Amino acid sequence: MTAFSPREIVSELDRFIIGQGDAKRAVAIALRNRWRRQQLDGDMADEVLPKNILMIGPTGVGKTEISRRLAKLAQAPFLKVEATKFTEVGYVGRDVEQIIRDLVETARAMVRERERRNVRAQAELNAEERVVTALVGDQAGETTRKKYRDMLRSGELADKEVELDLSDTGGASLPTMDIPGMPGAQMGMVNLGDMLGKAFGKPTVRKRLRVADAYETLIAEESDNLLDDDQVNREAITLVEQSGIVFLDELDKICAGEQTRGGDVSREGVQRDLLPLIEGTSVSTKYGAVKTDHVLFIASGAFHLSRPSDLLPELQGRLPIRVELSALTQDDFRRILLEPEYSLVKQYVALMATEGVTLVFTDDGVDELARMATDINATVENIGARRLHTIMERVLDEVSFTATDRTGETVTVDAAYVREHLGNLSEDTDLSRYIL
């Protein structure tokens, strides 16, 4: 858990997201509150509930981005899910608890990654011993082994081929089973793959490989052997319970006020299903029970046709913090192109540099890109900053295609270049509807 102050959190987010100060402030407080809660004594700590957030704003203005960056900063497991997913035909009665199961999987991957780094040194040694054994056989004396170990370390044996028994990861694992009568509940309480693996040992395949190629595979395998699965699972569950963040998109679309399509599961029904998760419940997963009391929920929606007050009162109460995100202006677009740490302009410049092409964006070029994005959003459909991606791709299409043959050249993207490459698309609404 990070000990950043709210001010520090906001300034971290400022590195990637332009504007939207209120939303940044709200998530910064929510994150700091978690840290505060964890400083409290047991009973009090249990009583303090997360202040879940409702972000209200049009599409593509940074709602997901803020939440995702926050999770990254907090090293918290993060999951984005669209609330409408649970209303779709075919998902009737789909289990919303799957959200928490998916979050646990994310957390497991995070914990494994961290633990792998911790055991890396030992795994390297074990991998080396296996290669040596494969080279000299298991009867060889220590002197021979040492000789080969030294040759291995100096890289002399890199091209030599060895035969190794590697664990069989492809195809051998058995599918998880849906439990009849409980759609979507892949509880995996009966995970046959795991059970058989434990009973008969893990399946292996014999492979012939170059020493250099075998090494990374062996290190990965040895790291996995060194990891204590039970501990990883326990830590993953704690991580979800203490720091998990769920981003619930399109909440406005499950309001009763929105137009209904035939066949959909009742929107209010979905709200009722979601409520226990947000209020705090215990979800069973194949790694153990997960309490959701302190998982942070960030809900979001445009709320064009409905209002937050159309949500179930209980749900409204669980999303006490409301922040509005404003639509992005032409000046915001200009800044988004230039300022964030890995802004689109910086990305394209770096990509072209790998081909030896120098890409230069002039001020008026960037202004023109921002102006076009604003125009097309106004005339075709407002998709927010996502418009910048489609426009940039179009404007730089030709350089992207020919860069490999243009090493050493400099391409200057100025206003004229932008106009030339977008042509009259921005004036032709029908055409740009398809292309941009």
Ligand SMILES: Nc1ncnc2c1ncn2[C@@H]1O[C@H](COP(=O)(O)OP(=O)(O)OP(=O)(O)O)[C@@H](O)[C@H]1O
């Ligand atoms: N204020 C901003 N500053 C920098 N980049 C932004 C900003 N707003 C949006 N973007 C970029 O636009 C893209 C879409 O943004 P994001 O996914 O956050 O949209 P959203 O508001 O969550 O929309 P939706 O509700 O449709 O999911 C991302 O690539 C993001 O980096």
